[in-house]
Amino acid sequence: MYIKVNHVNLYYEVIGKGKPLIMIHGNGEDHETFYELAKSLEKQYKIYLIDSRNHGKSQKDVDISFDLMAEDIITFCDKLMLDKIYFLGFSDGGIVGLKIAVKRPYLAHEMILCGPNYKPSGIKKATYKEIKETYKKNKSPLLKLMISEPKFRKKQLKNIKSKIIIIIGENDVIKQSHIIKLSRLIKGSKYYILEKETHDSYIMHSVKLKPYVLLLKDAKGS
Numbered sequence: 001m002y003i004k005v006n007h008v009n010l011y012y013e014v015i016g017k018g019k020p021l022i023m024i025h026g027n028g029e030d031h032e033t034f035y036e037l038a039k040s041l042e043k044q045y046k047i048y049l050i051d052s053r054n055h056g057k058s059q060k061d062v063d064i065s066f067d068l069m070a071e072d073i074i075t076f077c078d079k080l081m082l083d084k085i086y087f088l089g090f091s092d093g094g095i096v097g098l099k100i101a102v103k104r105p106y107l108a109h110e111m112i113l114c115g116p117n118y119k120p121s122g123i124k125k126a127t128y129k130e131i132k133e134t135y136k137k138n139k140s141p142l143l144k145l146m147i148s149e150p151k152f153r154k155k156q157l158k159n160i161k162s163k164i165i166i167i168i169g170e171n172d173v174i175k176q177s178h179i180i181k182l183s184r185l186i187k188g189s190k191y192y193i194l195e196k197e198t199h200d201s202y203i204m205h206s207v208k209l210k211p212y213v214l215l216l217k218d219a220k221g222s
Contacts, residue, residue: 005075006068011057012050012076016042021086021213022073023049024093026115026200027142030056033090033204040207044214045086050076052096054141064141066092066150070099077107086216087111087162090203095150098160102152105161110216112209114167115174115199118152118185122178157185164189165212169197 002009013031015038025033031049038047051058052069073096077085087108089097094116100108117123123131123146135143164186168179170193183191192212194202202208 003076003079005072005079008053008062008072009059010050010053010072010076012048015039015047015049016045018043018045019086020077020082021045021047021088022077022082023047024052024069024073024087024089024096025055026091026093026203027146028055029090032056034088036205037207037209037213040210041213048076048082052092064145066095066099066145067103069096070103073100074104074107083107084109088114088209088213089116090114091116091199092145094166098150098152098157101160101162101164102156105159108162110163110165112165112167112212112216114203114209115169115172116166116182117174117178118150118157118182120147120149120151122174122182124173124175127173154185157182158187160186165215166191167194167202167209167212168192169194169199169201171196171198173199 002011023034030051034049038049053062053072054060054064085108087097094113097111097113098116131143131146135147166179166183166189168174176193179191183189
């Protein structure tokens with residue numbers, strides 16, 4: 001299905017019944033990233049799998065930033081009259097989740113953010129250098145996003161109202177120290193470091209996140 005938000009056509013699919021859970025993929029991916037996980041949760045949630053702007057089947061060749069992507073999801077929720085949503089975002093999708101939590105404090109009741117960073121220096125130096133070198137060659141707007149954003153202020157993160165669970169892999173490209181700092185900045189948040197997992201090994205076409213999603217309040221009673 002398609003919906004027009006902020007003058008951009010976004011593609012999305014809906015799986016299951018229950019309380020609204022929005023899932024947002026990472027950089028260069030699409031809604032299929034979470035397909036297996038969504039199917040495993042269809043009895044607990046009504047899941048909205050959305051392709052971010054310039055991704056998947058959504059409209060291409062439009063401006064892109066984390067602010068714009070967050071505003072897209074906020075408008076999406078407004079148009080479909082979704083309130084007190086649950087949210088799961090991976091990598092760039094996790095950053096979008098942080099932006100939503102800052103921009104619309106009470107929209108998301110609870111969030112799971114996987115492999116997010118709140119500033120570019122949260123990415124390990126070797127990976128950041130590789131991204132930068134690749135960008136010099138292909139000038140991809142998606143890679144530029146990773147190099148220059150996000151840039152959250154500590155005050156913004158301290159004012160987040162949503163309940164936040166942060167997850168990274170033991171061998172993630174995001175620094176563990178960065179995630180610990182992020183968790184300390186967000187009042188009441190929890191973080192988990194998954195043993196032997198990489199940035200996306202527990203995400204891509206996987207159901208490994210299901211136990212964490214079921215930790216969300218009232219999940220079993222949805």
